[in-house]
Amino acid sequence: xxxxxxxxxxxxxxxxxxxxxxxxxxxxxxxxxxxxxxxxxxxxxxxxxxxxxxxxxxxxxxxxxxxxxxxxxxxxxxxxxxxxxxxxxxxxxxxxxxxxxxxxxxxxxxxxxxxxxxxxxxxxxxxxxxxxxxxxx
Numbered sequence: 001x002x003x004x005x006x007x008x009x010x011x012x013x014x015x016x017x018x019x020x021x022x023x024x025x026x027x028x029x030x031x032x033x034x035x036x037x038x039x040x041x042x043x044x045x046x047x048x049x050x051x052x053x054x055x056x057x058x059x060x061x062x063x064x065x066x067x068x069x070x071x072x073x074x075x076x077x078x079x080x081x082x083x084x085x086x087x088x089x090x091x092x093x094x095x096x097x098x099x100x101x102x103x104x105x106x107x108x109x110x111x112x113x114x115x116x117x118x119x120x121x122x123x124x125x126x127x128x129x130x131x132x133x134x135x136x137x
Contacts, residue, residue: 005112006074009082012110012117017068019057025050028117035121064090067099069108077133082110085126109133 008027015023034047034056047056060067067090075083086106088099105126111119123129130136 002076002079004115005076005082008112008115009074009084009110009117010071012120013069013071013084019061021050021053021057024053029113032117033119035119063093064099065093066090071108077109077135080112082112083129083133083135084108084110 012024012027015021015027031048034053047053067088070087070089071084072087073085075085077083084107086108087104088106090099091097092099104124107123107126107129109121109123109129110117123132
């Protein structure tokens, strides 16, 4: 596994969970694309560049208290892709839903080139990620 790529993704994760946009932007290319919708149903719901990440955090923070993505396992798929198995922790501000109780298995696919993230796709269904990527669970 490319330890440098994994360490860079871990920096991305830490910055994301702290909502540290400056540190987050240090790990990505200028035209970085963040696709938080289900990968199989993306309909233009993507965020690009710093402005997009700022908008994403406003959206998330208006709906959830203390949303955190917990990264359970890192899998290098090739020289430019790292699949990270995840689950989430948060409480819905209106519904009170506790995502920690659901513990849904999910994944994020990081595309890395020249030491920076170029794109990240969230799969809210790990089985779908495994199928789309042709992997064995």
